[in-house]
Amino acid sequence: MVRINGDKVRKLRESLELTQLYLATAVGVTTDTISRWENRKYPTIKKENALKLAEALEISLEEILEDHEIESQDEGLKEKQQETGKAGESRLPRIFTIRPLLVLTLICVVIISGAFWWSFFGHQKINITAYRFLPPHTAPGLPFPVIISVETGHVGSLSLILRESVSQECTPIEADPDFTAIDEKTGDLKWIYQTDMQKITFCYLATTEPGARLEKELQFEGTITVRKGRSTATRIKGPNTLQVSPLHWADANGDKKIDDEEILTVYDELGKIKGINFGIEQIEDIWSGTGYRWDEKTKKFIIMP
Amino acid sequence: MLNPKTSGNLAVFAGTLLLAILPIKVYAGDLVSARYITSEGQKIVMELEIQSPAPNTVIVIQHLPKGTGIKQSDPPFDKYNTKRCEAKWLLKKVKPGTLRISMEITGSVKSGEVKGEIRYKDPLTGTMSRIHVGP
Numbered sequence: 001m002v003r004i005n006g007d008k009v010r011k012l013r014e015s016l017e018l019t020q021l022y023l024a025t026a027v028g029v030t031t032d033t034i035s036r037w038e039n040r041k042y043p044t045i046k047k048e049n050a051l052k053l054a055e056a057l058e059i060s061l062e063e064i065l066e067d068h069e070i071e072s073q074d075e076g077l078k079e080k081q082q083e084t085g086k087a088g089e090s091r092l093p094r095i096f097t098i099r100p101l102l103v104l105t106l107i108c109v110v111i112i113s114g115a116f117w118w119s120f121f122g123h124q125k126i127n128i129t130a131y132r133f134l135p136p137h138t139a140p141g142l143p144f145p146v147i148i149s150v151e152t153g154h155v156g157s158l159s160l161i162l163r164e165s166v167s168q169e170c171t172p173i174e175a176d177p178d179f180t181a182i183d184e185k186t187g188d189l190k191w192i193y194q195t196d197m198q199k200i201t202f203c204y205l206a207t208t209e210p211g212a213r214l215e216k217e218l219q220f221e222g223t224i225t226v227r228k229g230r231s232t233a234t235r236i237k238g239p240n241t242l243q244v245s246p247l248h249w250a251d252a253n254g255d256k257k258i259d260d261e262e263i264l265t266v267y268d269e270l271g272k273i274k275g276i277n278f279g280i281e282q283i284e285d286i287w288s289g290t291g292y293r294w295d296e297k298t299k300k301f302i303i304m305p
Numbered sequence: 306m307l308n309p310k311t312s313g314n315l316a317v318f319a320g321t322l323l324l325a326i327l328p329i330k331v332y333a334g335d336l337v338s339a340r341y342i343t344s345e346g347q348k349i350v351m352e353l354e355i356q357s358p359a360p361n362t363v364i365v366i367q368h369l370p371k372g373t374g375i376k377q378s379d380p381p382f383d384k385y386n387t388k389r390c391e392a393k394w395l396l397k398k399v400k401p402g403t404l405r406i407s408m409e410i411t412g413s414v415k416s417g418e419v420k421g422e423i424r425y426k427d428p429l430t431g432t433m434s435r436i437h438v439g440p
Contacts (some may be wrong), residue, residue, distance in 0.1 A: 264425065271361045
């Protein structure tokens, strides 16, 4: 556990134009937690969360840790205030003692007006869209690709968080760009990504368990959050179900062949992805042959010449 | 009678109206076109013209008369179906420009006996295109 400087976190977040939702998503906590950390002077938090927080704020961990000097100065100030006691209270302007309700009301009005202004004019809205290309089926124990195509519609630099929740029967293997984090408990995949491109393609390779039951449907869900603008998490559109079946993922129509249209789709969608081995040699072999069949014993495809 | 100025204005107005109400069909040519340079005897040469934006991958299919095979080809074919006498090339990382496929066949063919087909997906729309190639 470490003690962080809540004030500093808030100031840094505001200077970077980050929202509490963005930080919450980056760290993997709720916005209430972020709010609590910022509102307490020196909250104690898990070191793991502090590291993620520092990463999202683009600084080192040390920079958000409790500052002993400031704390000791503050404590000295507190002691002084305690010494002065009632004398200090008597020095308060008269208005604070006579009409506290009026002052409180005025403060509330200013805060609410500010919040309204910020919500309507303070942010530039970014219409981000994300679409998932998911094969309709995959064979047990064999890898399959998932592509998430993101369009920011924004000119200039942008930071985004892509979060993908994969079925627990799936194991992610590799990704391009590489995963920023994989949640140990939930298995959720996360990318924190900075770009000045209007179109970004995220691709990952995952595999099902070799013993996965045939016809089982696996669910995928994800969101994308942008650092600028109104930070609402946008759901990733497109297919979100994949069935475990004795079919190759590239055989979209399930006729146990890979036809011309299917191989062209594979090359068009995955040709630009580098560094991921999604089994193109086997796909070409099936395309060159007359078809394939699934061998349950060896858990492999047998290609018919 | 209308004076020349009025009739000129009317013509401009009518033209504008016509343009506004008629659906304008913009013809976009095929991204890939092909023709045979040679299609007789023992040597067949097909030339492909690739436009921009080029499809990432193109499939070329060469149909041959029954009983005919391919001795050799440049580039080498990727698939040959002996029943259909059909050879296929899978051309990857295609770039705009000209591509040639030449093949030497067993036996001899007459003009009009060979035909080909080009298959690709439009990189912008993802729609599948099939172009027939004749001698």
